[in-house]
Amino acid sequence: MNRWSLIRATLWHDRRTHLGVVLGVMIATAVLVGALSLGDSLRQSLRAIALQRLGQTTEALLTGDRYFRQALAEELMDQLGDDLNGGWIAPAIMTHGTAADPAGTAPSVAVRLLGVDERFWQLGRAAIELRSDEVALNRYSAERLGAAVGDVLVVRFDKPATLPADAVLGDLEDRRGSMRVRVAMIVDDDNLGRFDLEASGQPVANAFVALPALAGAMDQHGRANLLLVGGERASSGELDGAQFNRALAARWRIEDIGLSVTDLGDGRGYQLQSRHVFLPDHVRYAVERPLDGQPILGYLANELMVGDRRVPYAIVAGMPDEWFASFDQGIGSELEGGIKSHTIWLNDWAADEQDLAATVGDELTMRYYIESADSRLAERSASFRIGRIVPMGGRFVDRELMPPFAGIADAEHHADWNPGVSIDLGRIRPRDEKYWRLYRGTPRAFIAIDVARDLWGNRFGDCTAIRFDASRFASVDDASRAIGAQLDPAQFGWMFQPVRRQALAAAGQGPARYFGGLFTGLSLFLIGAAVMLTAMLFVFGVEQRGWQVGLLVALGFTGRQVRRLLVAEGAVLALLGSLLGIAAALGYAQLMLLALRTVWADAVGSTPINFHAKVGSMVGGAAIAWLASVLAIMLSTWRLMRTEPAQLLRAPGAHVADLSSRRAWYEWPAATICLAGALVLAAWGHDATADMQAAGFIGAGALTLIAALLLVRRWLSRLAEALGSERAVDSGVGASGAAMRLTWAGLSWRAVGRRAGRSLTVITVLATGLFLTLAIGANRKAPPSDPLEGAGPTGGYQLMVNLTHPLAHRLNQRPDGTADAAWAGSEVLAMRLTSGPQASCDNLNRPAQPRLAGVDSAALAARRAFSFISIAPGLRGEDQSWNLLHADLGPDVLPAIADQPTLVWALGLAPGDGLTFTDERGRTFEVRIVAMLESSVLQGMLLVDESRLLERYPSLEGYGRFLVRRPETDPDDTAQLIARAHADRGPSIVTTTEVMTRFQALENTYVSIFLMLGGLGVALGSLGLGVVVLRQVMDRRGELGLLRAVGFSRLSLMYGVMIEHLGLVAIGLVAGMAATLVALGPALRGGLDVPWFSLSLVLAIILASLIAWIGLAAWWATRGSLLDALRHE
């Protein structure tokens, strides 16, 4: 015989009593482990999806609009040799496009168009071969298109531009390409069907076509813009990502980044040019001085004017000092003095009588377009003094000085020009045509390069060519190699990205990381209810044999020793419950997953979740539930042990230390303070922002609840106090205290007071459960009632427009940037988007470099659009508006603003935090959050100032997203107008109210989950109440037997028992509902979409459950012969 054998014997003897305890712990464990398993399942599913979308791909190089030689893939493989470990490199083209059936019977669908060959498919362990007229769709795109194998589709795409269409002199020509293809197959997700380099969280509509066919259709024969590295061993992580970048640096060629060297002939030297017109600054810095190059900037002047004589549309060249000096050694002083700012050399043709009739010394005015600070086209003018009239011969006739302007360079006739600016072809004269025919792009005027840079330098660069002396290189190849040696592909942002590692990291972070915790939080009340029920059942069991406790104390056990015995007993029961709970958790988690796939699908977006449980979570969750249960048992037994042993040795049920009959001094002051606090919070919440308002009102409700419970406690104390004297009389040691009137209801209330502690527990659980469930459950977000309200989540915009093919100008402008009269009275916020993944709530991955959106911050500041809720430390004294996007935070810091869900939920950031980005020239910079907005339609992006974004991403073309405000027009009409005007750009148009509804769906789904789990918790609490009722009545079976003996019917006894406990329920309901009503302040003001039906249903279920349990307990306790109970007593 030892203590453990005593515990073992007790456990076995009281096994039926302990069953409830085991079940309670089992429920708590099942809910907790189930919640944690959901987190595991989500993370594991995201990981599986990440691996599925990448196949065996480990590294990727995506070069956007810069198409390199496909042969680079083989060259890199040669370079890497055995280091590839049997892996391979697949070239591909990845671009955006649309697909539709040729008859145009259905709207086109935005697709990601991939030009691939067999090397790509090998990454997905598939052997697919597509012919040039075939397309393979993934399941999602096939579903969206309603396409099946054999159907014919037309896919449309944009060919790469030389200069972005929205740049001055950009490529405005129709770059739209198309392919007519037959659906050859539907690709499974396991075979790279959902191929995606980004963890977007959204399904991707992929359309795969043959690489040569797509390259040809895009006028990029033999070129690609994507390299994928992979293979069996590569995907096992044996390859070092850095070696790919080293191999790239060794094998790339300048033509891969669109640069080319030409031999100018006749000993004029070599010229470096870019097919993207301007040479980036870093290219010029790397090449100009080390290789003794001379920069040149050719530009299109709208007009040259001397007096009232004009020459339209002339090429003007900015030339280096050396060029001027080569014509006249004595020009040095002129260079120093005037030419840099005031002098222009005009060619003989332009100075001719038939043109400007200009002479040396005349003043010449030049008009030209530039891109203004707000990214709009603006015409400027500059004045020069004509320093020299140069002859039409020799080096003054130099066609190669004209850059490869799109729409100009290849024009047969002057009248065929279609540059990226608005020109009036009617002004072209026969003389201009003749010049074009004879001299093509030969500049008609020359100015100093420094002046030209000042006038025309832009985000793409400040020179259009660099010339080298003929003696500098032996050949074009020699020049190309020498120039290439000066450049690093990383400067163009060309770096292999470890996409596999990034994808796995993203899957393990972000919302997925704390999904388990979130679900646990939502389940907390249910877990708490189960733990409380467990403790209560355990204590009831101990109370039932309280005499044993008293006996042990009488036999010389100390209180601590007895408590240890009891706790050890409880710990063993809890362990059993926890172990069973793990098994139950598997079923519970499956049930929750089923709900997440169906009714709660909005909580996880389109992410398919499969069950994956980790041993750590199961054991950890079970351990926590076990510990919580043991702690609750310890607390309860501690309370039990405060009872005198002599009392414990009496009959069961007559010995428990209950609520002190002494009134606590703090009840009134604390209740008053809580009520005052509730009023203050409610008043504050009235004027707070919507998000803070909900928090404020729930806080006010909670304080009201505490105040109500304090008052109930006080009332119960008084009741207990009144009964205290009666107990003294009962025990034969007291005087006859104040007698209570003996009525049936009075008897019931005496019972309430007799177990005041239990009564308070019942009321507290009920009121708290109701409050938590109803108050939080009612906090569903409603879509904005007035989308035109500027400070609201829509920013005052009615429509959101997304374009697959970005638009070079704003929706309410014409292509030349001038206002479109049809859009009078409208306001349009245009957003320039980078290609990063969205950081919205429905992306359960955490993107490392989320999408940036360049906006017109001045316009937003002027409109005071959206509401700010938090400003970064250190900026709080500043103008707290969109002007913060102009804050100077250092040379490599870009200020950004985002809404709360984006920052808090998707990125885990706060104002003041930063993220590191790499710009298109390979430079790293920090995007620092300067302010946080309320939840809004801007979710998913970090908003930065457009002009500052373009400094980092100069080639970012056009606007991909617009917010539209046309208060005078029906939004449907506006949507139709946009859809008609931009049908070929794959528009997606939704109202901002719909956008907010979609964003809020996730939040509302969590509220629904809480409502359901909270409701379950209260239902479990009502079961606990039933147990309390049963226990109370069982304790009083002798008393009931006596009542039966003196003539009460069984029905009237049941009635009395029910009245007594329904009274407790009523008090709990009143306290809980009062607090709930306070918390629902915003709802009463119309700020919330209160789910009245769901709430009423939950309330009805709770009430029905309470009445049922009370009724059942009353019936159970009054069944059988109560007179026998009397005899036993």
Added chain:
Amino acid sequence: MTVIELDNVGRYYATTAGASITVLDSISLRILCGDALAIIGPSGCGKSTLLNLMGALDQASAGRVMIDGRDVAGLDDRQRAKLRNERIGFVFQAHHLLPQCTVLENVLVPTLVRGASSADLARAEQLLDDMGLADRRHHRPGQLSGGECQRVAVIRAMINQPAVLLADEPTGSLDHANASRLVELMVKLNKQEQCALIMVTHSVELALRLGEVRELRDGRLHPWRGGP
């Protein structure tokens, strides 16, 4: 040797109205080793309260309770528990045997405080043998008669060789024959083990089997002068 000494012991309860109820008043009593004392009195007169005070289960409101020469008021919970375990044996009206344990295990329960030894086991078996319960030692309380259960309770009280056996109406739930047998057993142990015996009872007949009888009346102990 004095085992228990009560010196002007009082026990009062305060009422909510601020008044005070006196249950025991200025009781002085000395119990020597091997004494046998019966306390009788009407219901509610405070007999059990007095026994609880002598057993260190309750604290006196006034006066001193000395057990083995130690003032109980000066002992903490742990020391009082040790005292009860080693020097006092309790028998209640209800036997309070643990239904989950066998007779032998029930007898050994008090030894668990320090850990049961083989000597304890031997003593338990010896006592059961002496009291004619040897063949019942592996039975559970549910398989015993009321009288047997109460005898086991007495043996349990004696397992640690206490200095005093406090019996609170131990025969209250027994028939006359069983009651008589139980008192015989306690008196036998009182003599055999030289342990003082204090028994609270309503039965004058049973009380008289002990050497000395006192009556508790109006909160005070009076010598019993005969009568029913």
